[in-house]
Amino acid sequence: MxxxxxxxxxxxxxxxxxxxxxxxxxxxxxxxxxxxxxxxxxxxxxxxxxxTPTEKKVVKEVIRSKWDANQEFDLVNSYNAFNEGVSDDESDKDNYLDYLDEIRGIKAMVKHDFT
Structure with a gap:
């Protein structure tokens, strides 16, 4: 929010x-x-x-504020479909890799804030 x-x-x-x-x-x-x-x-x-806020709880809530579980499943499923050759849409791979980069950034931000 x-x-x-x-x-x-x-x-x-x-x-x-x-x-x-x-x-x-x-x-x-x-x-x-x-x-x-x-x-x-x-x-x-x-x-x-x-x-009590923990790094794990905070990371989870920040992720949920950006993506709900269905959106995450869609990213993973689309990525897997691309890797298995079911989809030839390169954006399926790119969107998932962008998502992973954001997750890494969220984890680093929260870790920094807890130290």
Whole structure:
């Protein structure tokens, strides 16, 4: 979920009810106000983590925020169809490899945030 704040958000924010927000892709922006002044805002992505956040739970929720299980199965099945010669659509392979690159990036981002 896309979010915005006037203050830089914590990467892991305890909501006090057994859940946490994991905030990522935090970008500081300057916006023009109606009165001619400028102000800073932070735009970021956010996922909800129940219980104690672990790297594994956070990675799973970030992945689920981008792809649901059906989309993942479709990527894998299309890739396998291409590898087995059932499909000759090169994009089946390319889409899956792009997906794997994004997964690697997500895992690296979360690992960095947990260290």
């Amino acid at each position: 896309k979010s915005q704040s006037n203050k830089r958000p914590q990467v892991l924010h305890d909501l006090g009810n057994g859940s946490h927000h994991y905030n990522f892709n935090i970008v500081e922006k300057t916006i023009d106000e109606e009165d001619g002044k400028t102000s800073k805002v932070f735009e970021y992505d956010q996922v909800l983590i129940w219980d």
